[in-house]
Amino acid sequence: MVWSRMKDISDKSHIRSRWCITLRITPLLKPSSEPHDRGNMAFTFAAFCYMLALLLTAALIFFAIWHIIAFDELKTDYKNPIDQCNTLNPLVLPEYLIHFFFCVMFFCAAEWLTLCLNLPLFAYHVWRYMSRPVMSSPGLYDPTTIMNADILAYCQKEGWCKLAFYLLSFFYYLYGMIYVLVSS
């Protein structure tokens, strides 16, 4: 039952529905926990990981939105590519590290399924960072090539895909957390 509700939400959720999501979480938790509450709910390490991942994913969603907006601004000439790259580049590594961090957490918690779901993205991050242009500072984006239509389109697509992934995983973690709590 919880699962189905979650699905509903995730289907309807859009970026802009950040608020809706947070609002709905509370009601969701209450009814779902009631029927399953056997009185022996344990707060395991896995549950802790899920909670942490939940929070961090929320942060990543903001990163993704920021990313999308930034590239949209670039495309519509609102911003100079140099400035834009200067604001975007410092965010790249933190995002990757956050993701890497909870991958490690899931690994430690032996949540193999969750880990598997995250590995492709992790691998992508590694590949992306390895193939970045020659730069002396951390980051991915080179102001001299960023305006190339291919790269711009790629970055935008990347932003949307990541946003979708993070949103889905957000709900997955929510589900996972509850599941772990309830089942242990």
Place this chain on the structure above:
Amino acid sequence: MTRLKWPGPSQNLQQLPALSYGMAPHQNYSPLQAKAPLGPGLYPQNSPYHPPSSLPHTPPLSASPVPQMPSAQSTPPPVAGGGYYNSPLQTPAMGPAWHYNTSAPVTPPHAHAATNHMAPPRSMAPSTSSPAPGPGLPPSSAHGYSQTGVAPHTYHQPVRPPYGAPPSAAAASGPRPAMGPPPPIGQPPPMGQPPPMGQPPPMGQPPPMGQPPPMGQPPPMGQPPPMGQPPPMGQPPPMGQPPPMGQPPPMRHPPPMVHPPPTGHSPSGAPPPMRPTPPPSGPPMGNATPPTPKADAQWDAVNHSAPPSESEEGDVECPGIMSGNGPQAPNSYNHVESQPGAPPPPGPPGRHLGHYPSLPPGYQSSPSGHTTQPYPLKQQPYQQPGPAQLSPSLAALSLQSGTPEALRVVNLLQERNLLPAGPITPPTPCLPQDLQRVNCNPEVFRATLTSIPQNQSLLNKAKLPLGLLLHPFKDLSQLPVVTSSTIVRCRSCRTYINPFVSFLDQRRWKCNLCYRVNEVPEEFMYNPVSRAYGEPHKRPEVQNATIEFIAPSEYMLRPPQPAVYLFVLDVSHNALETGYLHVFCQSLLDNLSSLPGDSRTKVGFITFDSTIHFYNLQEGLSQPQMLIVSDIEDIFLPTPDSLLVNLSESKELVQDLLKSLPTMFEKSMETQSALGSALQAAFKLLSPTGGRMSVFQTQLPNLGAGALQSREDPNQRAAAKDVQHLSPATDFYKKLALDCSGQQVAVDLFLLSAQYCDLASLGCISRYSAGSVYYYPSYHQQHSPAQVERFQKDLKRYLTRKIGFEAVMRIRCTKGLSIHTFHGNFFVRSTDLLSLPNVNPDAGFAVQMSIDENLDDLQVVSFQAALLYTSSKGERRIRVHTLCLPVVNSLADIFAGADVQAITGLLACMAVDRSVTASLSDARDALTNAAVDSLSCYRQSVLTIQQPGLLSPCCLRLFPLYVLALHKQKAFRVGTSTRLDDRVFAMCQLKYQPLVYAMLMIHPALYRLDDLTDQGALNVNDRTIPQPPVLQLSVEKFSRDGAFLMDAGTVMYLWIGRNCSPAFLSQVLGVTSYAAVPENMYLLPEPETVRSNAARPLRREPDEDSLSAEHDRGQDRLRPLPLSLKLRPLLSVKLRPFPLSLKPRPLLSVKLRPLFLSVKLRPLFLSVKLRPLFLSMKLRPLLLSMKLRPLFLSMKLRPSCF
């Protein structure tokens, strides 16, 4: 409908334009275009084409004037097409006369402007008409007319008065009305439109323009004759005779070109009746005098006063004839001529070059690039009335006939001689003649596909790249300049008003890029050229596709900067060894006074080895003061105020410094080079003002910031399958370049080095700051005299050429198209905006386009490049180029409009990008695939009759050859030992050079010298310049008893056969026998005989043909004539790689394989890099090992967690 038009005609010129404009955008145009001129009309159905393909030219052509065909064959197919038409039309040349008359009274001097205006209108009308003649024309034409008709009415009244004034005008008007009505009826081709044309005759001329091979040129051709100039020309044959036009020889733009201008001068006098006004182009200068006292008020006095100095820069402003009189009204229109004057500065390189400057203005203007026609032609077309009556019909013909020729099937396996004898001319867009007449010169603005596909999928099917090639700051022999307090632009997309907008009525115009309807400002209603009110469509802005505005203060973010030049010189031991300082100082001393600039010009010097030396040149010092900063880690400016000094105030100190500089460091044993720090210092010095930084470097920077290490392994040069290190090793230079760009500083890099210098990294400093790179491998004062001389010539051109500061260039295009990628030296600031701290006349740009939306409902699309810059005189100026191209919906039409040279140029740029981002072999494959794909697409989709062999449309027949040439270009070749720097430099050049030069680099021109004849020779300035045919680059063309000249752009090679006639040797080389040819010979001896006189100009031939000014580019092609015996065998080997015979074979074999595995997809997700991640054995144990699990999952831990 016809009636409507008529009113227009009565007004003559003016109305016409109205008509045309009205039609222009969607409604009017579409009908017309769809049917007649553009796609369908031209090559309506595929089927018709095919037959032609199988049967060479005849079918389509026959429809039009047939005679052309033969000529076409011999010459470049596409271009030639145009030529055909012209010939028939030309006869009517007289038509233009009226125009002149009418306009003449008003603005005699401005012949250009006036003529231009006139012409366009006419052209408009004709154009519409022209389409009509085609297949489904009638209906379309009708549409266009009806609307336009309305507009014309409004125009008429206002217009007439002004015109009426001149008697001639009156006469003209009279005839027109009469003419108009009848003609429409009587003349089928013209249709209803022609009548309005009354002026059409002028139009007709334009058509000739378009038709003539080069397009723009033909018109000039036609015009000159009308002028009466033909006789003066001496080239009369081509000129005067329309028929010649059609002929291939005329095709060579140069001749026609040349003539027209001269005609302009003398002719004007000669054919008084014809044009009261002055000759259009060349003459403008001279015209200045003619002013008509009356309305002049509007003209700018300013322009008049324009100092001669400007001319030096290349642009001379010619005040309107009138200019002197009135106060400077807000609206002023000046002709600017850039005299070939520009050339003079650069031109001087060669001694022989001397003649350059001396060329009469007309000639100068006429010079054309090899491939393209001279710029002047365009404008001339307008002016020249040409055969007015014929025009419409001609236009139609041209459209139809042109395509067939371009699509003629050529079997590459059987044709041995693919190269046309003359220059290769770009195809003419299939536009209504009136539009084509005013279209931008292909040398300045050129598209790879002159017919734009309707949608992206069609483009993908054609497998040809869509893009633009620009040479926006080219030295122009004539350039209209407008001074106006308000520059009319579209309110939503900010497009500048241009000849391709449509006027809905007198007060409204519709943008041709975004289709917004805009108001015509009050000020714009007045036409300074004709001094008439209410003719917005006749303003110079609407009559010229290339125009320059003097920008008002809204276009300045800060006061225009002065010209600032900073020289950063390497004075390490290595640098002094090469001895370049002597040459540099001497050149700068010689040219100090001709540096472009005004009284505010500033100069500064920095030298560096392991320390940075500044020079205090403050006025009042008795001698230059050297300040040494040895703290290169944290660079600072010792005296910020006195390092950059006003040139005029401190000239003596500067001269002192330059004289002492070469000897100052002679004893230096410092071998290190702190280039990075020197650049940082220079940037600090320049950042408050912006300006140009010229960096001379002779070794790998190895100290301080930006230090580099050698990455090249010489042993791997030939062996390695893939070349490494094509991308920069550090981003230091790129970041610095971006900082420079932000502060309007451009960095030009002169690399003079014998060893590896890592140009790939160093070059970034110029690449992103819009500078230029010069590279002199193995430069040494004694050991490489050829390099020294090249350096000298380059420097001279470099120091004296025109320059624009704090520039930006925006390229706009019709909604539905978008810019995909830019190529060149610049920083891309937004999707369509390039930041160019400096812009120079030797810079070219390429742009890849993509089609975002369906263009189904459009007949034409337009592209506009606007370059905003500060001239060296501190004037803010905007140079606007507008190009208009038809939209087509069939593959056949796309192929027919393919411009093989532009395609090659764009592909070269794309391949350079690919080699840097992927690999060289990838780039080579992609090049091959491009040729294979396009030809196989042609075969599958366009050819209906399948024949054996390697079939290609005539217009693309050189494509495989050029692709092969690219494979053998230094930039992309493999297997031979190529130094990394050489390769990278060649890549820079491919991206940065204007197409004309890039093509010479890719595929040099080969001439045979020992049997020059006067056939088709040019007559310039009393000298006969023979025009030998261009030979295929194949050993079979060589013979031991000949002498051959190969022009490779920056270098020319003279190859002497062992049995070369002694007469040639003694007359040209000054030696008695082959054995006596000196080992090293870089210049031809001074001419002593007639024979050598003949050969001498030939050497310059490329320059003479093309716009003189630009060609010089400081690199005197004549200079290096390595005749050494050693080179002789080398040369023959060099040439071998190009043999045509080999070409098809490799192509075919490689062809089919890579077809569908496009390289793009491969690397993306399947790249080898990813694989190890998932599958590597190393990782597996980590993740799955049982050992680890217990650690975290053990029951022991769990409780602790909670």
